[in-house]
Amino acid sequence: DAKTTQPNSMESNEEEPVHLPCNHSTISGTDYIHWYRQLPSQGPEYVIHGLTSNVNNRMASLAIAEDRKSSTLILHRATLRDAAVYYCILFNFGNEKLTFGTGTRLTIIP
């Protein structure tokens, strides 16, 4: 399975945008880029996913590099409720299994 690399931790100020990076240099053409987050004492929560084009939803935006070897999850205005571990995962079409890495622990500073 193709791997992703994320920083172990990041901090951001409340009410400011947050950019969470993810490198996936071995991504294949059929790999979707998925992002999940896990709040303390909860199950993981789907955030967003994309294949080639940038994507937006009510939770976040996903910016995908033109060569697809990296992506960035953007939280437009962080709140304290966004403090969580964020996972960037490559999900291959036809191999219907999510493999979680260690993710990025995001701390929001009031």
Place this chain on the structure above:
Amino acid sequence: DAGITQSPRHKVTETGTPVTLRCHQTENHRYMYWYRQDPGHGLRLIHYSYGVKDTDKGEVSDGYSVSRSKTEDFLLTLESATSSQTSVYFCAISPGTVYGYTFGSGTRLTVV
């Protein structure tokens, strides 16, 4: 989360006893999964199902079995619980790759 429920939420059991965890969905999704989460290991896939009576192993399947006799239910069984199976267990459902997973709230299992 609406559409997926896990039971029980908490369980304490003794070493050597059988334990069954239940995952129930109301979304009619094809795929169902069982993960465990431990400090230092993150989330690891135990077993998954891609249809009624169709199941396959994940990366940490030893000591676990699963069954799916109905679309809505996916059962995880520990035939003879061991202390190493103390963990938080999460069930997830998905309609397929191009869609996200929905996770349950988890079952905290303690084997003493």
